[in-house]
Amino acid sequence: MEKRSDIETGAALPSGPTKKQTPMRETQVRESYAVETRDLTMLFGKFKALDKLNLRIERGIIYGLLGPNGAGKTTAVKIACGLLTPTGGQAFVLGTKVPNRSILPQIGYMPQETALYVELSVHQNMELFGELYGLTPKKIAEKEDELLRFVALEKWKHSPVANLSGGMRHRTSLACSMIHEPRILLLDEPTVGVDPELRSAFWQYFTALKQSGVTIIITTHYMDEAQHCDKIGLVRQGRLIADGTPLEITKETKTTNLEDAFLALSRGQETS
Amino acid sequence: MNIKRTLAITKKTFRGIWSDKAALMLLLVTPALSIVVFAFGFGGDVSHVRVAVVNQDEGYQIPPSRVRVSISGAILANLDSEVVEVDEVATEAEGVRLVESADAYGLIVFPKDFTRNVYEKSLDPSLSLDTTIRVKLDKTNVNVAGVIREAIGDALVGASASMGVEGTATLDTSDPIYGKGATMRDFFLPAIATYILYIETFLMVVLAFVGQRISGSLARLQVTPLRPSEFVVGNAFAYSVLGLIQAAIMLTFSVYVFGIACEGSMLLAFLVVGVLAVMSLSMGMVVSSLARRSEQAMASLSIVALPSFLLCGMFWPVEAIPTWLRPLSYVVPNTYAINAARYVMLQGWGIGQIWLELVVLFAFTVSFLALSAFALGRVRG
Secondary structure (H helix, E strand, C coil): CCCHHHCCCCCCCCCCCCCCCCCCCCCCCCCCEEEEEEEEEEEECCCCEEEEEEEEEEECEEHHHHCCCCCHHHHHHHHCCCCCCEEEEEEEECEECCCCHHHHHHHHCCCCCCCCCCEEEEHHHHHHHHHHHCHHHHHHHHHHHHHHHHHCCCHCCCEHHCCHHHHHHHHHHHHHHCCCCCCCCEEECCCCCHHHHHHHHHHHHHHHHHHCCCEEEEEECHHHHHCCCEEEEEEECCCEEEEEEEHHHHHCCCCCCHHHHHHEEEEEHHHE | CCCHHHHHHHHHHHHHHCCCCCHHHHHHHHHHHHHHHHHCCCCCCCCCCEEEEECCCCCCEEEECEEEEEEHHHHHCCCCCCCEEEEEECCCCHHHHHCCCCCEEEEEEEEHHHHHHHHHHHHCCCCCCCEEEEEEECCCCCCCHHHHHHHHHHHHHHEEEEEECCCCEEEEEECCCCCCCCHHHHCCCCCCCHHHHHHHHHHHHHHHHHHHHHHHHHHHCCCCCCCCHHHHHHHHHHHHHHHHHHHHHHHHHHHHHCCCCCCCHHHHHHHHHHHHHHHHHHHHHHHHHHHHCHHHHHHHHHHHHHHHHCCCCCCCCHHHHHCHHHHHHHHHHHHHHHHHHHHHHHCCCCCHHHHHHHHHHHHHHHHHHHHHHHHCCCCCC
């Protein structure tokens, strides 16, 4: 079980990407957006998970993709990662049309499910991902220490993931997704199962990462979390129903919080 | 026990099975397919096995009728053609070569003046004349050797009775070309060991891969720069080591603990089962890259395991399988491994004689690895 005393919410924040990042090719298009989708459509049989979704996410911001379960948030993230090929429309990540292998080293992806090798230790999982991204053993060790300090798992470094609690597994997963200092982080529900204290530390960390130039895209169905985002996109039934800063959206809908704003926009979508 | 709760579990299980139509189809098709293969492939009889014949007998003109007869000809005519296919050769050396190269399961040698000797001896049993039919068998296949011996014995009895020379000619099977002293255990072990390894390795890989798919870790790897081919080959290395260790344990136990005969090189026998293990894991990777759920993977196991069990020549030679079903035997990779393992362990063959089997297994392996890399290649670009 997780011990509260081991969570150092004030832990030193790990560094963002170094200057050794692969430079973007001049030939690449849509340089200005971290992620852009144009009429992105995804069908699973007869079910329309995405229905002409149009997103424009600027670089270096925290963007929250908000919506209820089944709204299409995870599908959009999976398309951005190259795990799904859209049925229609296009998606660009850092100016490159996806799916495309060349963009993968610049993406950090944390799936909704823990998706770790539970029989391996925290260290072994991190080492695996570090090696897959071509990091040197020295660099892996450095990043591992830094990230484990941040997610407060130093003491569990050599514990098999199978012995960790749900929250700890989530934190391990987050650390694995950042080991290669990606330029864009796609985090699918990263705060599920994380206690409030650590959740607050996560947001602090995301903010620091953003300042180092990393774009962070977070999906969540917790409306209150969206307050931490620079911009949010409200998604419902595979469509973007609002896009802007939290303040802009509440102002526009004449509501006081995002939950009410979402409900108001949903009603509007139904009437139209 | 609460019946409602119990039935709720039953219902849940049925619904799960029903929802996965692919697995359901496999589960329903497999028993039918296995029985069809068994019914047609087995039939209970060994048939159409090739036997070389050297007939030095020129027949005999029986006095006083001067009618020319040939007991060897009568025996050959009496041989059940469903069981034995005769291939007449000019010399004994040529016949031995056919058996040695596994192109025939035995050699029948009728001595010079066989008919004459039999007739004269039937009149005067005290005469010292050669009336022995020498049958040189490949006894490494105990089943087939027994069937050939029985077929020749029946033909001899029938021919002798029709010519009134009962009990004069004899059969000598004491000098086999292969498998002197081979027991049923010696014959089956290479096949059983090979088959167990084939299934075990396959299962090990399928379970591991499906687990990764279900946990989402496979998808996560696909978002890294890792290429599908690297994933497949990396896994192949790891599981090959495990498969080779399993193969080594199995062979060591068989030969050194249980005294199973290994006429050829142990190293070569290890190479054969080792290559099979690698082939089997690559086949497991193809299945797992296609299976979405553990039920589908398990159903595929029955497809892989059962027909190959009946078609690979483990119990009866491929030649005994009906001609129309035989092509299936040749697409079962295990057929080649079992043949090669038997050739090495029972007949003492070297690499020069089993290279073709190894090449076929290697070709299967490479094809399966390429297929699984292709099936896993979800990330394009």
